[in-house]
Amino acid sequence: MLLSKMLVPTLREVPKDAEITSHILMYRAGLIRKLGSGLYTFLPMGLRTLHKVINIIREEMNNSGALELLPPILIPAEYWKESGRYDLMGKEMFRLKDRHEADMVLGPTHEEVFTSVVRENVRSYRDLPLNLYQINTKFRDEIRPRFGVMRCREFIMKDAYSFDIDEAGLDKHYEIMRVTYRRIFKRCGLEVVPVLADTGNMGGSASEEFMVPSTVGEEEIIKCPKCDYVANVELAKSHYEFKEENIQPLPIEEVHTPNAKTIEELVKFFNTTPDHFIKSIVYVADGIPIMVVIRGDFEINETKLKNLIKANNLELADEETILKVTNAPVGFASPIGLKVKIIADESVVVMKNAISGANKKDYHLKNICYSRDFKADLIGDIRKVKSGESCPKCKATLESYRGIEVGHIFKLGYKYTNSMNVKVLGKDGKEFTPIMGCYGIGVGRTMASVIEQNNDEDGIIWPITIAPFHIIIVPINMQDEKLVKTAFEIYERLSERYEVLIDDRDERPGVKFKDADLIGIPIRITVGKTFHETESLELKVRRKKDKILVKLKELDKKIEEIYNEEKRLYEV
């Protein structure tokens, strides 16, 4: 490919709305352009890499025995109504009407569609197991699109749905996908960590996320340095023994606390420590206000809370609701004497002589004792685990770091096959319901994550497996006929075996080098003064510092060597 014929609008300056490295570099290297919030065009150079990632995913999925199909992304709402998710999905799902006023959906995920394919077409257990997948566009009206291609409203995802006769079959599929995912990410040059994850509103039992450790990651991961415990903070547990304090319960007492609302202010006011407080927070769960209490030095993990109370929708109450529930403005709530349901973290149940709000403006209560003064309707672990706490498995000190979720695998169970009434005839002549798993990879996000992990101050350093081109040839001066002729001869010859780009633009060498580095082509061949001097070419591997000189005669051999060496890095 001639670079002069390609559309690669590289930028010297950083676009102002690009925040993180991958976004900046994708924009600067001319891989993507923004069309609207969370909507991106992949330009030719970017699309080449995207296709390579897709091809790796496709190869590995096919090798795993999965079957690719291509369903529509415009989906009649009836499928969503059937599964019950038409109402549950909320504003995140793009909804529209066709000319007949029929409700339609732009698919944010495809459980319903794949389940219906199986329902309509699989009659016998002999057709199972099946693992069906697509590499297709997804639509999600994200609350806040962010970080370029990392979190968009329209994006490409590989999603697979497995259907098995029984749980053992599902376990097998799940395990195959775990291995397949590791292979995919390895081949893309991406280091990932599998992490225990919450099953969210997808339903189901086991679930793992594939995380790329990164400071710009939107997920928090809790990890044990001693044993193998690694979990998303959403479901991470810690070892904690809550023992009832051996102190004399004192009579409850109202204290005037003007201008003290936050735990921090109250700690000063009462001259004590946060663990003597009961943090009382009003939430609205599926439209109903509830009071949630936790020890003052802990934070509420909303995912755990949501799971405990089996809510679909959970949000912090607004000021008006708080006033209605507690008779007081924000900052003075407590569970005492409330009419709403009370949910308590297990940390609260052992507390004595604790401090919390008085449900009265500018007043707090002292010496609150659980059981004596109030009781919870539901008790459970709803704490957000912090680094420094103890591992639930081995009690070592937990650490936390951030990660980008590039893949997710679930054991879905019977949620969709039940709700959508999938029946298959078994060996015994009786109908049964297949069990499902689902497995997703964000394609654009994977690509961006690779850049997050592979870059330097000059630009992207693509792994050769997904680089838009393997080799870039740089003739140093387009006015120098000898150099140009040689460069094109090399270009023609190498193009038979590799994907080669030649920078035939009439630009100065500096510009060409800068662009080559920015775009991140793994191997660079410079045809310049060393050719005039000694008939040799300069080879530079993008990820290495040094440059090597090679005689024209030995070029092909040397290139093959380097190419194989680069490829070997990403072999599985």
Added chain:
RNA sequence: CGGGUCAUAGCGCAGUUUGGUAGCGCGCCUGGUUCGGGACCAGGAGGCCCCGGGUUCAAGUCCCGGUGACCCGACCA
């Protein structure tokens, strides 16, 4: 949806305070000189100053109302 910031040439920005002919750097086009890490000289093209209304002799600038984008919190590949 709440809180904050912003919208002027392809990109990055100044000009808005105090209303008076639309600017700078980079990029782009033409010619020339250059040619191993984002060259130099000369000339040039490119603007509904986000949109709509208002005030005024006069609005990029002041007022009102929209729209869009970005950042911080709740969703997820």
